[in-house]
Amino acid sequence: MTGETPRFSLPRWRLTRWLADTGPDVPMEIRYALVAGLFGTMPIFIAGLFNTVAVSLLVAIRIPTWPFILWCVFDILCCSARLVVLLIARRRAARHEPTPTDLYILLGVAWAAGIGFGAFISLTSGDWVSATLVCLSATAMVGGVCFRNFGAPRMAGVMIALTLGPCTFATPFLGEPILLIGFVQLPFFIYSMSRAAFGLNSMLVATMQAEREHAFQAKHDLLTGLPNRVGLNQALKASLARYDGTRPLAVVYLDLDGFKTINDTHGHKAGDRLLQLVSDRLRRLVRAGDLVARIGGDEFIVLSEQVGGGPLKRLGDRLVRELSQPYSLDDQVRVTVGASIGIARAPDHGLDLESLMSAADSALYQAKSDGKSRCVIAPLPREAASRLLPQAAPLSTVA
Template sequence: MSAPVLRFSLPRWRVTRWLADAGPDVPPDIRGALVASLYGTLPIFAGGVINSLAVSFLIAWRIPTLPFTLWCAFEIVCCIVRLCVLLAARKRAARGQSTPTDIYLLLGVAWAAGIGAGTFLSLMSGDWVASTLACLSAAAMVGGICFRNFAAPRMAGVMVALTLGPCVLAAPFLSEPMMLITFMQIPFYLFSMTMAAYKLNGMLISTMRAERENAFHARHDMLTGLSNRTGLAKAFTTKFDDAKPPKGLALVYLDLDGFKAVNDSYGHMAGDALLQLVAERLRGLVRASDIAARIGGDEFVVLSEQTEHVQLQRFGERIVREISEPYELDSGHRLHIGASVGIALAPEHGRDMNSLMTAADAALYQAKSRGKSLCVIASQRPVIGGASSGETLRLQ
């Protein structure tokens, strides 16, 4: 089994919303996935924590003054709090609860500021060993910062600036004029890494959009926008198989009467336009919790949570009546078709899609054979060869 997808809360504070902003026109589900990626790549997180703790401890041990001791203490507290918040957020996300995303993002920025402050102190100390170690550590952190946080490129840029920026601030106070090259080197490096984060972010969003569209296309009919067979089966599994205990469902099977004559008389373009109009009417008939699908040709299915026979008969009557109203095409043609409906219920007529489709198809066959424009609910007895009796509603 695949691991469940963890859903983390979007940032709520103004500053954290700015830090995690992914750009305009990014759908909420992709924003959520981008925020979730900030909680991922745990090996990079662990490597960064271990490195910053080791470097701050070694330099504080080499230069045991108050500033370096405070820096080391800050690194220890910051890393412990970050780890605790990260673990707590993952546990809350697994339980479907809100997560402390705002605090988590600000702790990441504070951690980067701590690295930069330690680098500044090391350069100002005049100890070339401490300075070398601190600068190497800060430079090494930048790659991990960008790779781990490119889902929020603004945050990545801020963290890189806080990590390496103090090298520029310390350069004028050092006795080596050569260090002034950092005024050109660090800003250029900061710009390059930030642009790389934005480029990776754009590629990630494009990939997510493509995956989202592919997933939609895989589960929806391209002509009408309704669910297709795959989407219908997934909805059934979600609503029935995954329910504990399974709740009742009704499968309403709709077939158009007279559609073939439209195709023969007016052509397939008119037929496609008619199917789109039928789908539009069907959307207006179903409830928000229902699933409407086109499963092929002129066959439609509605998966509904209403299971009372009287309600279903009224629903079937309304479908037949509304679908049978005349249609005005853009071409100016006024078309008339009818509809027949067969209904099966779960678990009464089966606990899987195939059983329900068989029972609903048998009820639909009865509606057709009895004169069309009928709604037939499958009987409670097993359906054999489409010849079982059913409850019939005749429309006058």
């Protein structure tokens, strides 16, 4: 898996699924990317852990009572667990193994609740130095919570509420009526920060969807939805990069016979419809795992890593036969086209993109020259053919 993008598991538990939900109609690949964002930005993560542990430890030293000692112990254990789970998840994601996403999300929520608890007991302790330190720390954490977790806006909202909410509920115990304004201020602050997280999430999803569409359009033919020349080149390079000589790799180059006549007779709209029907039929004819691409005009490529030797010719003949069956462009127009095919295979015709495409193109030209609507496998190069010739017996030597 070296060089592949790490993939973090989507949450599976009902609560964590709700916390990490990004809204309806979000493609699965974007959901994976948003979950991966929860595990990113390590500097902010480490800074947040260090800050909360340092603050809880200093306050516990200043006020060594059981509530503060328990808060400090909880904070240290929770932060340590979050760090361990994060490192395990990153390692598993790099190997494309299931990651403890649910546990990681719940630990994040528990960490926020710990900060809120510390703020509550600090405010009600009467020690304004500790209260000021803890409240400043809690407020500072809100920015990091939003920045790290806006990929899961509900989770961000819950963490903000757990972090700052206890500050509001502590105000009735402080003996300062002016502080009751917090019941008005903090809810609005929590709401606005939560809405900001939802807004950032919506912008991110829209941006990722646009990038996804642009990437698709760059690599696919808009008429048929098949990979275009760029997409084919990438797929073929990837196949050649992992080629180990133990499995077949074939490039099937296909050109329609008589397409121009249909295009000229019935118009470009009918020609486009025919190309779509040919594409659909090609998808059904090839094996699962084979790639079908349209590289321009009425030219198609099938990239197969499953058929080699004799079966290649049978595959080509089958494609010629099936693609030559009539097509219904509408209720009144039925047309027929032929298909000429040239096939090259690795390693006989090379182990690079240019060599394989050149050999397949030459075989296609030969199929056209031989009368069209037929399949030709590119002949072996001289070097390969010479290796197949029987070796001459050595001359006997006269003593």
